[in-house]
Amino acid sequence: MKKLLGVAIAIAALMVLxxxxxxxxxxxxxxxxxxxxxxxxxxxxxxxxxGVPNMVTAVLADYRGYDTLFxxxxxxxxxxxxxxxxxxxAP
Amino acid sequence: xxxxQEDIIIQTVCRILIPFMQVYGLYVLAHGHGSPGxxxxxxxxxxxxxxxxxxxxxxxKVKRRFAEKRTILLCSLGVFIYAGIGWLxxxxxxxxxxxxxxxxxxxxxxxxxxxxxxxAIETGVQITVMAVMVSIFINLVTGGSHEEEMQKTHD
Numbered sequence: 034m035k036k037l038l039g040v041a042i043a044i045a046a047l048m049v050l051x052x053x054x055x056x057x058x059x060x061x062x063x064x065x066x067x068x069x070x071x072x073x074x075x076x077x078x079x080x081x082x083x084g085v086p087n088m089v090t091a092v093l094a095d096y097r098g099y100d101t102l103f104x105x106x107x108x109x110x111x112x113x114x115x116x117x118x119x120x121x122x123a124p
Numbered sequence: 125x126x127x128x129q130e131d132i133i134i135q136t137v138c139r140i141l142i143p144f145m146q147v148y149g150l151y152v153l154a155h156g157h158g159s160p161g162x163x164x165x166x167x168x169x170x171x172x173x174x175x176x177x178x179x180x181x182x183x184x185k186v187k188r189r190f191a192e193k194r195t196i197l198l199c200s201l202g203v204f205i206y207a208g209i210g211w212l213x214x215x216x217x218x219x220x221x222x223x224x225x226x227x228x229x230x231x232x233x234x235x236x237x238x239x240x241x242x243x244a245i246e247t248g249v250q251i252t253v254m255a256v257m258v259s260i261f262i263n264l265v266t267g268g269s270h271e272e273e274m275q276k277t278h279d
Contacts, residue, residue: 084239085157093162094242098221102206104164105249109203112256116196119268 071096130181138180145173153250157239163249170250171257178265183272186262192270195259202252206245213241221245 058065079091093101149170156162177186210221218225223241224234232240262270 082235082238083242084235085242087157087159089160090156090162090242090246094245095221095223095238098210098245101245101249102203102210102221105203105206105252108256109199109252112199112259115260115263119263120270121268 134180138176142173142176145176146170149173149250149254153246154243156246157243163246164253166246167250167253168257170254171261174254174258175261178262183262183266183270186258187270190255190258190262195255195262198251198255199259200252202248202250202255205248205251209241209244209248 058067062068075088075092075096079088080086083091083095085091085095149166149172151166152161152169153163153166156166174186174190209223209226213222213225214220216225216228223238225237226241227234227237230237230240266272
C-alpha cells in the first residue's frame with residue numbers, strides 16, 4: 034500500500050514537471066531569453082574588455098569572479114573537512 | 125602501497141611520466157587564457173602526478189615533498205592569493221575583483237591588467253586544488269594516520 038502511494042506521488046510529480054517543460058523555449062533557439070540577456074555582451078565585448086581570447090576564462094574569472102572565488106573556497110572547505118574527519122594524530 | 129612488492133616497470137614508467145604530467149599541468153594553467161584550461165583542470169593534473177607517486181613508490185616519497193603543515197598552508201595560500209587580489213583591487217579604488225585597477229601598480233594598460241589579474245587568480249586556484257587533492261588522497265589512503273600500514277618486501 035505504501036509503495037503504491039509512493040508510485041502515485043512520483044507519477045503526479047512527473048506530470049507537474051512535464052507540464053513545466055512544455056513552456057520552455059526550443060533547444061538551441063537563438064531568440065530564447067537565456068541567449069538574449071548577457072550572452073551577447075560576453076561574446077561581442079569579452080575580448081575588448083578583458084584582453085582574454087578565451088571566452089570561457091573571461092566569464093569564469095572576470096565577469097563571474099565572485100563565483101569562482103567561492104568555488105575555490107568550497108574546494109578548500111572540502112579539504113579541511115576531510116582533514117577534520119579523518120586525521121588521527123598518534124598520541 | 126597497494127602491492128606487496130615493488131614493480132620496476134611501473135616505477136620506471138612513472139619516473140618518465142611524472143615530470144611530463146607536471147609540465148602539462150603548468151601548460152594547462154598557462155594556456156587557460158587561449159584554450160580550454162585553467163586553474164581547476166591544471167591543479168587536478170598536477171595533483172595526479174603526486175598521486176601517481178605513492179602508487180608507484182611509497183607514501184614517504186610524497187610526504188617528503190608535502191609535509192602536512194606545508195600542504196595545509198598551500199590549501200589556504202591559493203584562496204588567500206585569490207581573495208588578496210580582490211582586496212588589492214578594492215584598495216586601489218575599484219570594485220572587489222575589478223582587475224582593471226591593477227594597472228596602477230603594473231606597467232600595463234587596464235585591459236592587460238585584467239589579463240594578468242586573471243592569470244594570478246588562476247594560479248591561486250591551481251595551488252589550492254593541487255594541495256587539497258593531495259591532502260585528501262593522503263588522508264583517505266592512510267585512514268587519517270598518514271602512515272603506511274602494509275609491509276613491504278624491501279625498501
